Amino acid sequence: MENSSSEDAFDMAEVDDRIELDWEALEVGETFDKFEYLLTQEMIDTYRKGVMDPEASFPTIAHKVDVRQYNAKYTDAGSVNARCAFHCYNPPVAGKRLTVTAWIADKYLRRGKNYIVTEAVSVDEDGRLIDRVITHELKQPTEVGKKWGG
Amino acid sequence: MGRVIRSYEEGDDITPLVKEMTQDAINLFEGSAGNTGPSQFTDEDAAKEVLGTEGTVASGRMSLTFAIEMMRRHFGADVFNHTGTVDLRFLRPVRPGDTITFGGKVTGTSKEANGSRISVDIEVKNQKGDTTGVGQASAIVPNAYLAPEDL
Numbered sequence: 001m002e003n004s005s006s007e008d009a010f011d012m013a014e015v016d017d018r019i020e021l022d023w024e025a026l027e028v029g030e031t032f033d034k035f036e037y038l039l040t041q042e043m044i045d046t047y048r049k050g051v052m053d054p055e056a057s058f059p060t061i062a063h064k065v066d067v068r069q070y071n072a073k074y075t076d077a078g079s080v081n082a083r084c085a086f087h088c089y090n091p092p093v094a095g096k097r098l099t100v101t102a103w104i105a106d107k108y109l110r111r112g113k114n115y116i117v118t119e120a121v122s123v124d125e126d127g128r129l130i131d132r133v134i135t136h137e138l139k140q141p142t143e144v145g146k147k148w149g150g
Numbered sequence: 151m152g153r154v155i156r157s158y159e160e161g162d163d164i165t166p167l168v169k170e171m172t173q174d175a176i177n178l179f180e181g182s183a184g185n186t187g188p189s190q191f192t193d194e195d196a197a198k199e200v201l202g203t204e205g206t207v208a209s210g211r212m213s214l215t216f217a218i219e220m221m222r223r224h225f226g227a228d229v230f231n232h233t234g235t236v237d238l239r240f241l242r243p244v245r246p247g248d249t250i251t252f253g254g255k256v257t258g259t260s261k262e263a264n265g266s267r268i269s270v271d272i273e274v275k276n277q278k279g280d281t282t283g284v285g286q287a288s289a290i291v292p293n294a295y296l297a298p299e300d301l
Contacts, residue, residue, distance in 0.1 A: 043182050050178030051215045052169060057231050058218065061211050063183040078190070078200040081210035083285075085237035086218060088230060134237075141190075145202025148243050 021076040023107065023114045023139060031103040032069030041094040057091035058131055065100040066120035066133045080144045082115065083136035089129040096124040105134060114139045156295045158268045164254030167220040173246040176208050179215075203243070210240040213250070213283050217272055220252045225268070225289040233265075238272065238285035249277040254287065259300075265292040266300065 039059065047059035067079075092098060102120035109115070116137050122130040138144065176191050190197040190207060197206045217238055222230040244250055254270045261267075267290050274283035293301055 043184075046178050047182035050175050050180075050182055051212065051219070052175060053215075053219050055222070055227065056215065056219065057222070057227065058215075059182060061215050061218075062179050062185075064185075064209075064211065080201065081240060083237070083239045084210055084214045085235065086214055088218070088234040089232060091231050141200050142202045144243075148201075148203060 016075070018073060018075040021074045021139070023116070026104060026107055026116065028104050028106055031101065032073065035065060035069050035100040035102070036097055037063070037100075038097050039092050039094060044094055058086070058088060060092055060098065060122055060131055061086065061133070065122060066102050066118040066135050067137065068100070069102045070104070070116075070118055076139055078141040079116075079137040079139055080141045081135060082138045085134040087132040089131055092122070092124060092130045096126065098122050098124050098130065113143055154295065155297050156291060157297060157300065158256055158259060158266075158291065160256055160258055162256040164220060164224045164256070164270055164272075167216060167223070167252040169216050169250050169252075171208055171212075171244055171246055171248045171250060173206065176206065176212070176246065179209065179212055205245055207243040207245055208248075210238070210283075213240065213244060213252075213274060214238050216250070216252055217274070217283075217285065217287060220254060220272075221270065221287050221289060224254075225291065229291055229295070230289050233290035234287070235289075236272070236285060236287040238274075238283050240283050242276070242280055242282040244276065244282050248282075250282060251275050257286075262290050265290045266296060267291075 044059045047062050048054050048056045100120050100122050102118060105119035106117035119134045121132050124130055180191050188196045190200045191209050194205055197203045217236045221234055252274050254272045257269045257271050259266045259268050267288050270287045272285045272287055276282050
């Protein structure tokens with residue numbers, strides 16, 4: 001037990017050991033550590049209220065799992081979602097654990113701006129394929145603020 | 151009960167979907183996944199810092215969700231929740247107070263091993279008539295739902 005206080009102190013330090021994004025060096029195909037979470041009925045209910053649809057079937061969309069592990073590893077100036085594709089396979093079920101595999105699917109330069117494409121596939125604890133999401137993120141978010149006129 | 155025959159033809163309109171965006175809705179969407187810290191979606195200061203905008207914006211993923219809802223209502227959950235796809239590009243921000251209307255039009259059909267893929271063009275407009283998003287979507291309708299002459 002004596003060790004627990006020092007361990008707690010270490011945990012509370014919250015050292016940010018993320019890597020600053022070097023877009024040029026980022027490798028397409030880089031696959032992140034798997035991410036697991038329990039989908040609760042409360043998550044589903046809150047999501048359905050937020051999207052004003054009592055039958056909304058893919059609360060996984062709000063979890064942004066395709067960029068979660070990227071954001072856990074890298075730090076950058078922020079991003080804006082420029083494009084998002086979603087493939088529905090089977091609606092997730094409350095109380096099941098979901099496992100997400102995410103990777104860098106592509107990167108490209110368009111009109112002088114850097115984009116990163118992340119892709120993720122979710123599978124539940126019974127092996128059911130849930131969904132696939134592919135997101136194109138612009139990595140100079142203030143550029144869109146200028147375009148949008150504040 | 152006999153089977154219900156469905157028919158999809160190029161040029162068919164998808165029943166539009168209208169949504170009123172509010173900050174509460176945005177907060178619930180973000181909070182449903184445990185994203186409770188300040189962000190460009192939930193906090194004006196964060197929006198100014200990250201995006202340089204004067205107010206918050208809704209995540210593009212909310213528009214994606216609404217496009218999925220429109221498609222699910224049109225094709226049925228039994229079809230769309232298992233075969234549906236939506237690919238949406240976000241052209242302008244959607245902000246709290248905006249009314250956004252999702253519309254779609256069937257652009258074609260093609261044979262698949264387990265049915266026919268119905269392709270749809272999607273457009274999203276706000277209350278000013280500005281296009282906030284465009285994209286494509288599709289659903290694979292099983293042969294059992296289609297008329298024999300469509301197979």
